[in-house]
Amino acid sequence: MKIIVNGEPRELPTGATVADAVALVTAAPSGVAAALNDEVVGRSRWTATALADADRLEVLTAVQGG
Amino acid sequence: MANPREDPLVIAGEAFGSRLITGTGGAPSLAVLRDALTASGTELTTVAMRRVDPSAHGSVLDVLRDCGVRVLPNTAGCFTAGEAVLTAKLAREALGTSWVKLEVIADERTLLPDPIELVDAAEQLVADGFTVLPYTNDDPVLARRLEQVGCAAVMPLGSPIGSGLGIRNPHNIELIVEAAGVPVILDAGIGTASDAALAMELGCDAVLLATAVTRAQEPALMARAMRHAVAAGRLARLAGRIPRRRYAQASSPFEGRTGT
Numbered sequence: 275m276k277i278i279v280n281g282e283p284r285e286l287p288t289g290a291t292v293a294d295a296v297a298l299v300t301a302a303p304s305g306v307a308a309a310l311n312d313e314v315v316g317r318s319r320w321t322a323t324a325l326a327d328a329d330r331l332e333v334l335t336a337v338q339g340g
Numbered sequence: 341m342a343n344p345r346e347d348p349l350v351i352a353g354e355a356f357g358s359r360l361i362t363g364t365g366g367a368p369s370l371a372v373l374r375d376a377l378t379a380s381g382t383e384l385t386t387v388a389m390r391r392v393d394p395s396a397h398g399s400v401l402d403v404l405r406d407c408g409v410r411v412l413p414n415t416a417g418c419f420t421a422g423e424a425v426l427t428a429k430l431a432r433e434a435l436g437t438s439w440v441k442l443e444v445i446a447d448e449r450t451l452l453p454d455p456i457e458l459v460d461a462a463e464q465l466v467a468d469g470f471t472v473l474p475y476t477n478d479d480p481v482l483a484r485r486l487e488q489v490g491c492a493a494v495m496p497l498g499s500p501i502g503s504g505l506g507i508r509n510p511h512n513i514e515l516i517v518e519a520a521g522v523p524v525i526l527d528a529g530i531g532t533a534s535d536a537a538l539a540m541e542l543g544c545d546a547v548l549l550a551t552a553v554t555r556a557q558e559p560a561l562m563a564r565a566m567r568h569a570v571a572a573g574r575l576a577r578l579a580g581r582i583p584r585r586r587y588a589q590a591s592s593p594f595e596g597r598t599g600t
Contacts, residue, residue, distance in 0.1 A: 280391040300392040305401050307389075307434035314429045332391065334430045338373065338400050339388025340363040340414040340441060340550060 275327035286325060293320035295331050306335045347574070349546050351523055352439075352471045352492040356383045359540070360570045361412070361525065363550025366502075367559065370398050376553050377407045380563035385409045386441050386550070388416045389431050401435075412473070414441035419454070421461035428465055440465060441495070441548075442474040451501040455482050459489060466490035475527050478508070480515040483524075493522050495548060498539065499529030502551045506535040510542055517543035533562075533569035540573025541581070 277284050279295050286294060292315050296308055308315050309332045315323050325331070348355035362382040367373035377385060385407075387400050404411050413431030418424040421444060428440040444461050446454035453476050465472045472491045476482055483494040496516055499505035506529060507513060517524050526539035527548040536547045547570050556562035 299394055302392070302399075305399065305434055306392060307430040307432075309426060309430055312426055314426070314433050316433060332430070334389045334427075335392045335434060336387040336399070336401050336411065336413060336431075337390045337393075337396075338364040338367060338370075339390075339416050340365055340386030340412075340443075 275325070277325050278328070278330045280331070280333055290325050291321055292323040292325065292331065295325060296320060296333050299333050300335070302335065306333060308333050347578070349523065351473070356546075358383045358567070358570075359546040359574055360536075360567055361385065361546055361548040362553065362563075363414075363548065364400050364403075364554070365416075365550050366554035368554075370400065370403050372559050373400070373554070374403045374407060376559040376563040377403065377409060378563075379560040379567065380553065381567045382409060384412050386412045386414045386548070387435075388414055389427050389434070411435055411437060412439055412441050413437065414475075415443045415461075416445075418444050418461075419446070419457070420444065421457045421464065424457070424461040425464050425468075428461075428470060429468075432470070438469055439471045440473065442472050442491075453477050453497075455479070458482075459485055462486055462491055463489045473525070478512040478516070480512060480519060483516045484519055487520060487522050491522065493525050493545075494520060495525040495527035497528040498526050498535065501528045503529055504531030504552060505529050506531050507538055507542070510538065513539070513542045513544065530566075533565040536566050536569040537573035537576070540570055541576050543577055546570070 277286050311330050349359045358381045360382050361384045362380050363386045415424040415427040424444045444454050444457040445451050462472050462474050473493045474486050474491050475495045478496040486494050498507035523545035525546040525548050526544045530536050530549040530552045539547050553559050553563045
């Protein structure tokens, strides 16, 4: 299935979770948050949250700014 | 110099010894940022939330942790209340803080706040339990509305972000200070130390700045200047300045002059 991760289309196997998709872009153990279709998914729920085709996942962290 | 612990900045019940809040944007490297933050004496510093960059080396969060500075995520780059609320929620999840510097800008050329979206976002975030510190126009009415919806501070601009134009409407800043029941933090437009001192002399409770330090030729030196400027302006405010007079008032006695 195709998932949009941070604006980029990614191919993931059926049954893949938020944790799988996050792992494509970062291995950071903290300081990262994810939103699935504009809803925040807490880190504790990443492995239990299954993705569906065409889902949009945003994975953010803190950068210099402000 | 007054002991800052005797005159803390208190936001939402939390006390800070420094009245200088810094941003991290614009620093040429994390090493320069670290030196500048240390020299500034700041205890609260903003970061932005962006998509993770797999090629990034080092994290601004490591620098803040090493400096013992509390992190204040912002919603920079958001144009709507919806974007800002989602960004704030992501920041809360990523950084474990419910404090947010709320920015909702109207356009990229001026980066001025969009007041309609700003109040909408502030209401939503306050209702969700956030401690909201909104970046706002130097508009006393808008500042009052933000306080009324439950913001923990109001942060009026001196002039547009990154412009270094200083405080363009000191009268409005004074009006905001007079009416506010929450801390007033002068945010944006500071160019040099005298601007920061003026903000404090006008009665602001703190100053938030980034570019003036991070893009200065010597960031750590300017950070030190800002630290002293904010402290000096605060002391001058507490001391109470003399009234302005139209004509001179001799400071030496006229009596007893030679030849009289």
